[in-house]
Structures are given as C-alpha cells and as structure tokens.
Amino acid sequence: MGRSERRTKADGGTADPDGTAAEPQVPRPRAHKDGTDGSTTGTTGKAGKKGGTKVRTAGDVLMDHLSGEAAAFLGQAPRLREGGEDAAHQMRVAARRMRSALRTCKSLVDPDPAAALSADLRWAADCLSGERDNEVLLARLLDGIDRLPPRPGTPRARGAIERRLRGGLAAGHTTALRTLDSPDFSQLAARLAEPGLRLTLTAQAAEPAAQAVPALAAKAFGKLAKGAAKLPLDAAAVPYGHPVPLADDEDHAWHRVRILGKRARYAADLCAPEFGAPAKRLAKRMKAVTESLGTHQDAALAAAVARDLAVSPRLGGAAAFVLGELHVLERFAVAEARYTFATLWPELRDRLDEVERWGA
Numbered sequence: 001m002g003r004s005e006r007r008t009k010a011d012g013g014t015a016d017p018d019g020t021a022a023e024p025q026v027p028r029p030r031a032h033k034d035g036t037d038g039s040t041t042g043t044t045g046k047a048g049k050k051g052g053t054k055v056r057t058a059g060d061v062l063m064d065h066l067s068g069e070a071a072a073f074l075g076q077a078p079r080l081r082e083g084g085e086d087a088a089h090q091m092r093v094a095a096r097r098m099r100s101a102l103r104t105c106k107s108l109v110d111p112d113p114a115a116a117l118s119a120d121l122r123w124a125a126d127c128l129s130g131e132r133d134n135e136v137l138l139a140r141l142l143d144g145i146d147r148l149p150p151r152p153g154t155p156r157a158r159g160a161i162e163r164r165l166r167g168g169l170a171a172g173h174t175t176a177l178r179t180l181d182s183p184d185f186s187q188l189a190a191r192l193a194e195p196g197l198r199l200t201l202t203a204q205a206a207e208p209a210a211q212a213v214p215a216l217a218a219k220a221f222g223k224l225a226k227g228a229a230k231l232p233l234d235a236a237a238v239p240y241g242h243p244v245p246l247a248d249d250e251d252h253a254w255h256r257v258r259i260l261g262k263r264a265r266y267a268a269d270l271c272a273p274e275f276g277a278p279a280k281r282l283a284k285r286m287k288a289v290t291e292s293l294g295t296h297q298d299a300a301l302a303a304a305v306a307r308d309l310a311v312s313p314r315l316g317g318a319a320a321f322v323l324g325e326l327h328v329l330e331r332f333a334v335a336e337a338r339y340t341f342a343t344l345w346p347e348l349r350d351r352l353d354e355v356e357r358w359g360a
Contacts, residue, residue, distance in 0.1 A: 055208050055209075056208070056209040056210075056274065057205060057206050057207060057208060057209055057212075058105070058108055058204065058205050058206075058207050058208070058209050058212035058213050058216070059108055059201045059205030059206060060209060061209045061213050061270065061271075061273075061274050062101060062105045062108050062109070062201075062205065062270075063196070063197075063199075063201075064273070065097075065101050065270045065273075066098055066101055066102075066197055066199075067195070067197070069094045069097045069098045069101070070094070070098065070192040070193070070197060072090065072094040073091050073094035073095060073098070073192060074189060074192055074193065076088075076090045076091045076094070077091065077180055077189070080128075080176060080177070080180065081177065081180060088128040088129075088131055088132055088176050089132045091124070091125075091128055092125045092128050092129060092132070095121040095122070095124055095125040095128075096125060096262070096266070097266050097269070098117075098118075098121055099118045099121050099122060099125075100262065100263045100266040100267070101266065101267075101270055102114045102117065102118050103118070103263065104216055104217065104219070104220050104263065104266070104267045104270065105216055105270075107202065107204050107216070108201060108202055108204055108205040108212075108216075109199050109200065109201060109202060109205070110199070110200035110201075110202060113198055113199050113200055114199060117191065117197060117198070117199065120184070120187075120188045120191075121188070123184070124179065124185060124188060127175055127176060127179040128176045128179065129172065130168060130169070130171060130172020130173070130175055130176070131169055131172035131173045131176055132172070133168075133172070134165045134166075134168035134169040134172055135169055136298060137165055137298070137301060137302055137305060138161070138162070138165040138166065138169065140298055140299075140302045140330075141161045141165070141302050141305065141306065141326065141330075142158065142161065142162075144302070144306075144326050144329050144330065145157065145158050145161070145322070145326060147329070148322065148325050148326065148329065151318065151321065151322050152318045153316070153317070153318030153319035153320070153321055153322040154319075154322050156315065156316065156318065156319035156322075157309075157315075157319040157320075157322035157323050157326070160309045160312070160315060160319060160323070161305070161306075161309065164305065164309060165305070209274055209359075210274075210358075210359035211359050213270075213271055213274060213275075213358075213359070214271065214275070214355045214356065214358045214359045216267070217264075217267040217268065217270070217271050217355050218352075218355045218356065220260075220263050220264045220267040221264050221267070221352040221355060222352075223260050223263070223264070224257070224260040224261055224263070224264040224352075225349055225352060227256060227257040227260045228257050228260075228345055228349065230253065230257075231253060231254065231257060231342075232250070233341075233342045233345065234342075236335075236338035236339055236341065236342040237339065237342035237343060238339075239339055244328070244331050244332055244335050245331060245334055245335055245338075246327075246328065246331050248300060248303070248304065251296075251300045251334070254293065254296055254297075254300075254338065254341075255293075255296075255297055255300075257293060258290065258293035258294065258296065258297055261286065261289055261290040261293055262290055264286055265283060265286035265287060265290050268282045268283035268286055269283050271283075271355075271358065275358040275359070278354060278357070278358055279355075279358060282351060282352075282354060282355070285344075285347070285348050285351065286348065288344055289341060289344050289345060289348050292337050292340040292341045292344060293337065293341055295333065295336075295337040295340075296334055296337035296338060296341070299330045299331070299333035299334045299337060300330075300334050302330045302333075303326075303327050303330035303331050303333075303334065306323045306324075306326040306327040306330060307323075307324075307327045309323050310323035310324050310327060
C-alpha cells in the first residue's frame, strides 16, 4: 500500500458480514509536506551556562524525555515479535507520550521535522492498536455476559461476541508483526535510535527549564480545564442519575476531554524529573482522573459493539435480547465513569495552578 493511500482500520483489517476478520494489510505512513519520509537530519540545541554551572534548558528536558520514550518504544519491539504480553500496548503508550511532548513543547522544535516524527509515530501506534483494542473489548463484554442472569440466548450471544472480536484480535496481531517488518518501521526505528531524533531545537529551547517548561505544561492544563468546563458535570455528579444515557450523542465530548486529560497528564510526567514531588503528585491525581475517562471510553465502545451485534438479522431474538441487556449494562458503566470524573475533577482543577510555582 502506497504512502498516499489511507491506512486500514485500527483493528488491523475489515470485517466480513458474519463478524470474521478479513486478511489485514499493513498501512504506510503518509508522505510529509516536504515530500520526504521524515528522515531529514536536524540539530539539537545546547544548554546554557550560568556562573560557570550548566543551566538545564527547556530543550534539555524535552530531549531527555523524548530519548527515554524512544528507548522504551524500541525496547518493546523484540518482545512484540516474541509474543510478549502487553508489548504492543507499551509501544503505543511510548508513541503517545512522544507525540504529546512534541505537541506540548511545539515552540521548542522546528515544526517540519517534529510534524514528520509525530505523523510517523501516529502511524505506528495505529498499526499496533488492533490486538490490544479487541482484547480489551472482548474481556469486558465476556465479563458483562457473566454478570447477567443466564438466559436461552446467552450461548449464542457469547459466540457472536467472540467471533467478532477474536477475529479482530488475530488480525490486529498479524498487522502488528507485519508493521515491524516494514521498511517504514525500519526508518522510524533508525530515527528514534539517533541521539537527537533528527529534530531541530529553536532559540526558545535554550531558555532555562525552570521558567519555560512549567509555562508550557500550564497551557496543556488550561486546555483540559476549558474542555472539562463544557461537560454537563452537574448532571454527571448525581449518583445513579436517571435516565441512564442510552444514547451516545455526548460520548464524543467526553472522549475529547479524555484526550486533553492524557496530554495534561503526560505534560506533568514530562515535568516530574525536573521539578520532583510537586509534579509527581499532580501527575498521580491526573492519572486517577484520566483513568475514569478511559473506563468511560471502554464502556462506550463495548456498548456500541453489543448494540451492533444485537440488531444483526442473523442472530435471533433470544441472543439479541441478551445483547440488549449487555448494551444497557455498559451504558450504566458510562454513567458511573462520568460520575467518578465529576467527583474527582473539582479537586484536581483547583490544583492546576500549582504549576506556576514549580520553577520558583
């Protein structure tokens, strides 16, 4: 598949009407704006000195963070080839952290090389997503089936879930392995193995980390606060509120805040080595908040799978009824996740301005 073609779906391939997965193909990253494959060599900045003592710069913090995540990403590739548990997920996490750091610190790097690297990391993460995503949904839905009372349609409902998601799981694993063997992944790996990741630091990267880095993190925190302010938190904060949100029309807004929350959490993680305990404490609080939104996303996706399977004309009424119950169960989980976020968020929101004191 050429660079100008679209990548396949995140599950590693398309599904046949009966829910089985078709043979996956490895997508390729898009060409960058300059027409290259993102391999342009860049330069890195140098830390300044104050009174004969080297002063840590914003660029030092960013590059240390990126280098560490690049090593984590590359270190999981052999484990993935060997079938190591959670290897693909850990690679995706490292890729997300690098992309988030490049976004948070975009003023510290030349935009073209940074955009090229970010695009390639996104491509790789998408190629590695199918196995993990289907695995999580499968475990969640089968657990939900087990929590429902046994009914005549239960065995067939369980079989429909397994056919749909085990097929996607296998296809996702095949896609991940083919990705590792692709020339595009080899080029990305070579870039990540270089000390400067072929990035070019800007003049702003030479500023002292104590002043520049907290200000950059504060912007990520501010975007999270603005996003959360748009959510219906008063309604979400009512325990066991009715009616349960069976419709999924608000899911996207919550998912958007989940993305902003992860970026803010990763920004705090980026700051932790430089600013110590205060940044670590805030990152820990952010983790609890973002995990509630992760549960929200998992439940929303699981509910959608149950709903889609339930309306299949081939399934039959008894199994469709069970899947309908499962859909409602997952939508209850959506409501519970919203409640958890709504109760945790106010305390975190009130602590976001602590970042202003980190460099003092």
